[in-house]
Amino acid sequence: MSTMVSVQEVTKVYKRGSEELKVLDSLSLDVPEGEFVALMGPSGSGKTTLLNLIAGIDQPTSGAVVVGGRNIAVLSEGELAKWRSHSVGFIFQFYNLIPVLSAVENVELPLLLTKLSKKERRERALTALKVVGLADRSSHYPRQLSGGQEQRVAIARAIVTDPQVLVADEPTGDLDAKSAEEILKLMETLNQEFKKTIVMVTHDPRAADRAHVQRHLEKGVLQLR
Amino acid sequence: MALPLSYNIRNVRVRWQVTLLAISGIALVVAVFSILLSMSAGFQTALRATGRPDNALIVQRGSASELTSGIRIDDRNTILADDRIARRPDGSPMASWEWVVVMSLPKVDNGGPTNVTLRAVTPQAFEVRGGIDVVEGKKFQPGLDEVIVGRKIMGRIEGLQIGKQVKYMDKRFTVVGVFESQGGAFESEIWGDYDVMGAMFQRGAGSNSVVVRMKDASQIPALDKWIRAQPQMQLQAVAEPKYYSDQAGPLAAILKGLAAFVAFVMGVGAVFGAMNTMYAIVASRTREIGTLRALGFSRFSILSSFVMESVVLATLAGAIGLLLAMPMNGFSTGTAQTQSFSEVAFSFRLTPQILITGMVFAAAMGLLGGLLPALRAARMPITRALRDA
Ligand SMILES: Nc1ncnc2c1ncn2[C@@H]1O[C@H](COP(=O)(O)OP(=O)(O)OP(=O)(O)O)[C@@H](O)[C@H]1O
Ligand SMILES: [Mg+2]
Numbered sequence: 039m040s041t042m043v044s045v046q047e048v049t050k051v052y053k054r055g056s057e058e059l060k061v062l063d064s065l066s067l068d069v070p071e072g073e074f075v076a077l078m079g080p081s082g083s084g085k086t087t088l089l090n091l092i093a094g095i096d097q098p099t100s101g102a103v104v105v106g107g108r109n110i111a112v113l114s115e116g117e118l119a120k121w122r123s124h125s126v127g128f129i130f131q132f133y134n135l136i137p138v139l140s141a142v143e144n145v146e147l148p149l150l151l152t153k154l155s156k157k158e159r160r161e162r163a164l165t166a167l168k169v170v171g172l173a174d175r176s177s178h179y180p181r182q183l184s185g186g187q188e189q190r191v192a193i194a195r196a197i198v199t200d201p202q203v204l205v206a207d208e209p210t211g212d213l214d215a216k217s218a219e220e221i222l223k224l225m226e227t228l229n230q231e232f233k234k235t236i237v238m239v240t241h242d243p244r245a246a247d248r249a250h251v252q253r254h255l256e257k258g259v260l261q262l263r
Numbered sequence: 264m265a266l267p268l269s270y271n272i273r274n275v276r277v278r279w280q281v282t283l284l285a286i287s288g289i290a291l292v293v294a295v296f297s298i299l300l301s302m303s304a305g306f307q308t309a310l311r312a313t314g315r316p317d318n319a320l321i322v323q324r325g326s327a328s329e330l331t332s333g334i335r336i337d338d339r340n341t342i343l344a345d346d347r348i349a350r351r352p353d354g355s356p357m358a359s360w361e362w363v364v365v366m367s368l369p370k371v372d373n374g375g376p377t378n379v380t381l382r383a384v385t386p387q388a389f390e391v392r393g394g395i396d397v398v399e400g401k402k403f404q405p406g407l408d409e410v411i412v413g414r415k416i417m418g419r420i421e422g423l424q425i426g427k428q429v430k431y432m433d434k435r436f437t438v439v440g441v442f443e444s445q446g447g448a449f450e451s452e453i454w455g456d457y458d459v460m461g462a463m464f465q466r467g468a469g470s471n472s473v474v475v476r477m478k479d480a481s482q483i484p485a486l487d488k489w490i491r492a493q494p495q496m497q498l499q500a501v502a503e504p505k506y507y508s509d510q511a512g513p514l515a516a517i518l519k520g521l522a523a524f525v526a527f528v529m530g531v532g533a534v535f536g537a538m539n540t541m542y543a544i545v546a547s548r549t550r551e552i553g554t555l556r557a558l559g560f561s562r563f564s565i566l567s568s569f570v571m572e573s574v575v576l577a578t579l580a581g582a583i584g585l586l587l588a589m590p591m592n593g594f595s596t597g598t599a600q601t602q603s604f605s606e607v608a609f610s611f612r613l614t615p616q617i618l619i620t621g622m623v624f625a626a627a628m629g630l631l632g633g634l635l636p637a638l639r640a641a642r643m644p645i646t647r648a649l650r651d652a
Contacts, residue, residue, distance in 0.1 A: 087646075095557050095645040116561060123559025130649070134554040138273035148558050150267065195558075 041104075042203060042235040043069035043092055048101030048111075050087055050258075061087045063258040064101070071202070074229045074236045076246035079255035085239040086207055088255065092237055093205045094122050106202055123151040127196030127234075129206035133188040135180040135195075142167060142176035145194045152199065166194035169232075170224060186217025193224060197232070204228065206238040210245050222248045266560065266568040275572065278544060285540040286580040289628055292532075293584025297613060297621040298591050299525055305612040313447035314503030315393050317480035321473040321490065324499045328510065329363045329472045336468045338496050342475070347486050349476040359388040360470035362461055366431050366453070369421045379416060380452040381431065383460035391476050395449065400425045400440030405456050411440035413450035429453065434463055448507055474503065545569065545636040552640045553648025562641040569637035570630065577629020581622045588613060588621075 050062040061084045069075050077085050090096040091103050094110045097118075103111045110121060135144045146163040154162070167173050170190040180188055189209060196204055206225070210218035222245055228234045238249060246252050254261040275282050314320070321342060323332040342348075343356040350356055362383035367376045386405060389395050403409035412423045422428075428435045436455060444450050461468070477483060480502070487500040501509075545552075555565055592613040640648070 090646050093557070095649070119556065119559050119561050121559075122557065128557050130554075134550065134557075134649070136270070136551055136554070138277050139270065143269075147555075150265075151559050 040071050041068050042071040042073070042106060043067070043237065044102075044104040045088070045092065046102040046104065048088075048091060048098045048103060050084070050091065050096075051099045061258050062091075062098070065258065065260055067253065067260060069235060069237060071235055072229070072233050073251060074226070074249045075238065076249035076252045077237065077239045077255060078241070078243075078246055078252060083255045084258045085255050089205050089207050089237060089239050092203070093126050093128050094118050095128070120151075123148060124199050125201050125203065127193075127199070127201045127204045129189070129193055129196050129204065129209045131208040131211045133180070133185075133192040133212075135188055135191060137180050140177050140179055141172060141183070141191045141194075144180070144191055145198050148195060148199045162198055163194075166198040167191070169197065170194045184217070185213050186220055189213065189217070189221050190224065193221070193228075197228065197234070202235055204234050204236045206236065208239055208241065210240065210242060218242070218245065265564040266555070271568060271572045271575075274544075274548075275576070281540050281544060282576065285536070285632075286576060286583065288536045288540075289577050289580035289625055290584035290587060292628070293581045293621045293625050294587040295525060296624060297585055297588040297617050298611065299521060300617045300620065301588070301591060301611040301613045304614050304617060313444070313449060313507035315476075316502060316504055317477050318391065318393075318503035319475050319477055319483045319486055319500040320503045320506045321475065321498055321500050322471075322506075324491070324497050329361075330365065332471050334360070334470050334473055334498060338493075338498060339470065339473055341493070341496075342473065342490065342498075345486065345489070347478055347482045349478045357387070357391050357476035359384060359391040359474045360457070361385075361388060361472055361474070362457065362464060362466065363471045364431075364464065366429075368423075368429070371419055371421050374421070377420070379420060381410075381460075382449075382452050382454050383457045383464075384454055385457040388454075388474075391474055392444075392449070394445045394447070395442055396444075397440045397442045400438075403439055403454070403456055405458060407456065408434060408436045408459060409439045410436045410453050410455040411442050412438055412453050414441055414443045415450040416452065417441055423453075432463055448510075475500075540632070542636040542639075545640045549640060549643070549648050549651040553643075553645050553651065556641075556645045557649065566634075566637050566641045569640070570633045573633025573637075574626055574629040577625045577632065578622060580629075581625025584625065585613075585618055585621050 045065060045067040047064050047066055048062055049060065049064050052059045052061055065084075065088065067088075077088065079085050087096070091098055091111075092105065094103075094105070094113070098111050101111065102109045106125060108121070108125075110118060113121060135141075136147065139147070142160070142163045145166050146159050149159040149162060152159075164173065164176060167176050170193050172187060172190055172194065175183065175187060175191075180191070183191065193209075204225075209225070210221050213221065225236060225238070226248055229236050236249075238245070240246050320329075321334065322329060323334065326332040339358075339360060343358050348356045348358065364381050364383075365378045366381045368379050369375065370377050389402070397411060398414065400411070403411055410429065417423045423438055425438050425440065427438050429438065430436075442450075442454070457470075475486075477486070483500060483502050490496060490498050490500050552565055556562070591611045
């Protein structure tokens with residue numbers, strides 16, 4: 039099994055005025071292909087920061103982030119945007135759906151960056167909605183959906199371009215137990231049936247139990263267990 | 264591929280209140296701006312339409328208007344002997360000598376007094392000036408206390424209808440006709456007989472000005488040069504249209520300046536208003552922008568989507584503003600001409616050029632108002648945009 043995500047000696051420093059805040063301190067982490075990893079740790083330990091680096095929406099101060107064999111730490115702004123559009127799916131705690139677009143339009147959004155025809159885009163978006171069990175809600179707007187349903191639409195959006203890696207930042211953090219259970223089940227399916235490599239940040243031990251591996255972050259350093 | 268248009272349309276629809284606010288602000292600015300410009304354009308037309316290019320107006324050098332000019336009869340006769348002036352078959356020169364005075368008459372709208380030019384002319388004036396048509400009633404008869412009034416001034420001054428009487432220096436003149444002069448400034452005047460009025464003014468046989476028809480319009484500079492060379496005269500010859508459009512000069516310039524100033528002040532206000540609205544709209548969409556960028560949309564596509572949205576909205580607002588200004592097109596009003604201090608009636612004219620200027624102005628406001636906040640949103644780090652509440 040090859041390595042899908044390889045974080046190598048990554049340091050992330052935030053500057054706030056003259057103050058420097060070292061959020062990640064020469065951190066290394068390998069995630070094999072097809073793995074489901076849960077990242078845990080106290081608030082402020084740098085979990086979101088690490089996830090953002092893996093997803094290519096932020097860049098490290100030093101070190102390398104290799105995803106699918108490519109070091110994304112050296113990509114330019116434009117290259118990175120393009121890379122994100124087909125290589126990674128992001129699942130947010132607060133879903134981040136576009137309120138003025140319907141469920142299927144939200145799911146279709148990443149496909150606008152591909153060369154697919156309008157018809158193909160719509161078909162794929164509907165297929166993704168079917169995978170998350172919301173085919174019958176395709177024309178609903180986010181405000182007409184429950185939190186759990188919104189998150190499932192967001193997951194459909196994350197998988198619609200068929201990326202190899204999914205990153206999720208507290209995907210169940212805003213949901214009740216039942217909805218959280220459904221989301222976790224869905225993520226398990228994506229991992230087992232669709233062979234997605236998943237990196238999930240969570241505070242919830244039950245959520246973490248679904249993962250194959252649990253890693254703990256403290257003050258920007260991974261804990262050995 | 265860029266963001267779909269439907270995304271902008273939905274956003275506008277969902278945020279229709281703020282959108283409406285921004286649109287009405289810009290529409291109002293464009294309306295006022297174009298009305299001011301059309302006023303200035305109309306005023307220039309009123310004075311430019313006055314006079315024939317092959318007529319030379321002879322007035323005193325250094326006098327700003329016909330009112331303050333004076334030409335003695337000896338000088339007139341010397342000039343009229345000049346060979347460059349057109350003649351009738353009987354050999355008499357085609358020339359019109361005229362007295363010009365200002366009379367104070369009550370306005371229709373508020374009864375307040377305004378200055379109206381009273382011009383005393385010989386029968387030759389109609390032939391020489393040209394383009395004067397009596398459209399109602401008849402011409403005044405030489406030797407009688409009769410006047411005719413310009414079409415534009417008739418509606419603006421009280422008691423100028425045919426059959427009514429106007430008083431000047433204890434003398435009553437009966438209005439016997441209404442005339443037009445192809446939109447020119449004469450339509451703001453009252454005309455009467457040279458001999459009757461000359462006697463009343465007690466100014467003798469001279470005149471304020473003399474108009475001569477040239478054999479060849481291109482000879483006007485030569486005539487002027489010759490007249491200026493006569494030391495006893497202190498006179499000059501100017502092409503008739505040029506003389507009247509120069510009279511418009513200061514006021515038209517003032518109106519233009521005013522239009523620019525008001526447009527600038529209102530424009531700055533509207534740009535800030537539109538920018539504020541766009542800022543608010545963009546700020547409320549910060550997390551959305553972060554999400555779009557996380558999904559892989561480029562800064563450029565997001566920027567152009569926002570800028571396009573505001574430019575389209577502003578252009579629409581500009582069109583609405585011009586529609587608001589439209590009813591003013593052709594609306595007649597009057598103002599005191601600066602040089603002669605008498606009322607000149609003119610129509611607002613919304614020229615194609617003004618319409619284009621208005622649209623460009625609106626689009627520019629939209630561009631500025633949309634670009635700055637959109638730039639701010641697109642340049643923000645994605646991680647920060649995503650944490651936005
Ligand atoms: N853009 C930024 N600028 C400055 N400081 C930042 C920025 N992003 C994060 N930080 C700081 O970095 C530290 C780690 O933040 P991060 O969001 O990675 O923590 P976290 O482990 O995800 O916490 P939580 O469990 O509360 O989500 C925090 O102290 C945070 O204030
Ligand atoms: Mg976090």
